[in-house]
C-alpha cells in the first residue's frame with residue numbers, strides 16, 4: 001500500500017533549509033509572544049489555570065518524543081477558543097527550536113494511534129511531525145475528502161522547501177476560516193436554506209442506499225450565489241426545500257457558518273464528488289447519464305471519466321440547451337438509457353427546477369444539479385489548482401477565467417451574501433435550527 005508513495009530522500013540543502021526555517025520562525029514567534037507570556041503566564045501558572053505538560057508522541061522511525069503544551073482547556077466560543085488554542089501550544093515553540101518538531105510535517109501521532117496508520121512502517125513516520133500539516137490545512141478549508149494517511153503520503157513523497165513554505169502560508173490564511181468543524185449538527189440553516197451537514201462519504205453512501213432501495217433522491221449543491229438567488233426567487237427556495245440533500249458548497253458557506261455559529265462540516269461540491277462517484281459506480285455497475293452544458297461538453301466529460309474508470313457505465317450524454325418542445329424526447333432518451341444516476345448541469349436555479357419537475361419522468365433514481373462540472377472535466381474551463389482551493393480562492397480563478405460572466409456573481413454577489421449573513425447573525429433569524 002505504501003509502496004507507491006515511498007518518501008523521496010531529500011537533499012542536505014533541504015534539511016538544512018527546513019531546520020533554519022523552523023529555528024528562525026520559532027525564535028521570532030517566541031520573541032513576539034514574550035511580552036504576553038511575561039504578563040499572563042505567572043498568573044495562569046500560580047492560579048493553576050495552566051500547567052506545562054509533556055505528552056508522548058511518535059517521532060521519526062517510531063522513536064518516542066515528548067511535546068509540550070499548557071494543559072489548559074479551551075472554553076466554548078469562537079474567538080476566545082482560537083486564542084486559547086494558540087496559547088495552549090506556545091510551549092511547542094521550544095520543541096520546534098529543539099528540532100523534535102518541524103513547522104510542517106504530519107500531525108504528531110500519539111502511540112495509541114500507531115495502529116490506525118498500520119504501524120511505524122507508514123512513510124509519515126520517516127519525517128519529523130509538524131506544527132501544521134497538509135491534512136489540517138485541508139480540514140480548515142473544508143476539503144478533507146481523502147484520509148489523513150493519504151494526505152501524509154502526499155506530503156512525504158512531494159516535500160520540498162518551497163512546498164513547506166507554501167503549506168505554512170496557506171495554513172496561516174486558512175486560520176481566518178475558523179477551526180475545522182468537528183462537532184457540528186447534522187443539519188444547519190444558512191440564508192434560510194436547510195443544509196444537510198454531513199460528509200462527502202455520507203453523501204455517496206446515501207446515493208447508493210437510494211439506488212439499492214429504489215428510492216428517489218434529489219441533491220443540490222448550494223454556494224453563496226445560490227443563497228443570493230434563493231433570497232430573491234421564492235420558487236427556487238421552495239424547490240430546494242423539497243430536495244432530499246442540500247450540501248454546503250464552497251468556502252463562502254464555511255465562513256457564513258462560522259459567523260453564524262453554525263459550523264459547516266465539509267465543503268461538498270459536485271466537482272470534487274464526481275471522480276468519487278465515478279469510482280464507486282464503476283464498482284457497483286450502476287449507470288450514469290450526463291445532461292447539460294454546451295454541445296459536446298457532457299460527452300467530453302464522459303470521456304474523461306471513462307479514461308479513468310473504464311468499468312463505469314455511461315448510459316448517455318446530452319447538451320443542456322433544448323426547448324420545452326424537445327423536453328419529452330429528452331426524457332424519453334434518459335428513461336430508455338436505464339440510468340440510475342442523472343447529473344444535470346444547467347446552472348442554478350434551472351437545473352434544480354428541472355430535476356424537481358422531471359426526475360421521476362426520467363426514470364433515474366438519483367438526480368443532482370452540478371453547475372459547471374462538465375465544463376471542468378471536459379477541459380473547456382480549467383479548474384483552480386489545489387493550492388488555491390486550499391485557501392478558498394477557487395472563485396478568484398473562475399472570475400479571472402470568465403470575468404464577463406462572473407464579475408456580478410463574485411464581485412457584487414460575495415458582498416451581498418456577506419451582508420445577508422451579517423444581517424442574519426444580528427437579527428436573530430428564525431432559521432436557527434441545528435439538529436443532531
Ligand code: UDP
Nearest residue numbers: 292293294320321345346347371372373375
Ligand atoms: N447551461 C445549460 N443550459 C442552459 C443554461 C446553462 O446547459 O440553458 C449550462 C452552461 O453551459 C454551463 C452550466 O449550465 O455548463 C452552468 O454553469 P455555471 O458555471 O453557471 O454553474 P456553477 O458551477 O457556477 O453552479
